[in-house]
Amino acid sequence: MMVAAAWADWFDRSYICQLDDNLTQCSAAGVSSHAVERQLLGDEIARPLTEQRAHRLRRGFQGCAATLLTTTRPEELEPRVRHKLERWAVDQYPRIRVSHGMRFLRILGKTAPPRIWAAPWRAMWNGWPTSRRTQGRSGLPGCMFGCAESSQDSIEHYANCTTGHSVMARDLGMSRAATPRGRGQFPGP
Numbered sequence: 040m041m042v043a044a045a046w047a048d049w050f051d052r053s054y055i056c057q058l059d060d061n062l063t064q065c066s067a068a069g070v071s072s073h074a075v076e077r078q079l080l081g082d083e084i085a086r087p088l089t090e091q092r093a094h095r096l097r098r099g100f101q102g103c104a105a106t107l108l109t110t111t112r113p114e115e116l117e118p119r120v121r122h123k124l125e126r127w128a129v130d131q132y133p134r135i136r137v138s139h140g141m142r143f144l145r146i147l148g149k150t151a152p153p154r155i156w157a158a159p160w161r162a163m164w165n166g167w168p169t170s171r172r173t174q175g176r177s178g179l180p181g182c183m184f185g186c187a188e189s190s191q192d193s194i195e196h197y198a199n200c201t202t203g204h205s206v207m208a209r210d211l212g213m214s215r216a217a218t219p220r221g222r223g224q225f226p227g228p
Contacts, residue, residue: 064108065104065108068107068108070104070107070108074107075100075103075104075107076096078103078107079095079096079099079100079103080092080095080096116141117134117137117141120137120140120141120163121133121134121136121137123163123164123165124136124137124140124163126165126195127195127198130218140163143159144156144159144160144163147159162194165194167194169192169193169194170191170192170193171191171192171193171194171195172193172194178192179192180192182196182197182200182202182203183197183203184200184202184203184206185202186200186201186202186203
């Protein structure tokens, strides 16, 4: 009995329990495999499926189900994004900063692959595994560019790191904002 209690969390996160939880969540939201098929293939779901329609269903099923489950509207997302962007001391009103940040992510999401889009998203959410974020448990002892002994491995430092900005200017053709408060701003419309 003691072993079951000790391993309860591990068992609850097992693959089969995750599938069961997902089915329960989909059922509660009214999303079924039939609804996803109808969304992807239209009202005509004749069986057997042609190879082209089966391929379309396989490639789009997960994304379509996620879209049907997503109920978050942009106006519900703004307070969360505003909270996450508070750490950046920039010369923009919070509403403007959120508006520009979300616009930047929408444009980048349409033009760049997900692996590129993920970097600024994780930076906004303080998701980089820096030493400061992990409270010294992981990350580097100092700045990854080696700019100074006293430099900290943190997102806030990298936004103002002169060595890092010179690398970005040289290798990526990116310019550096004149003031530290201007470096965290997203480009406006």
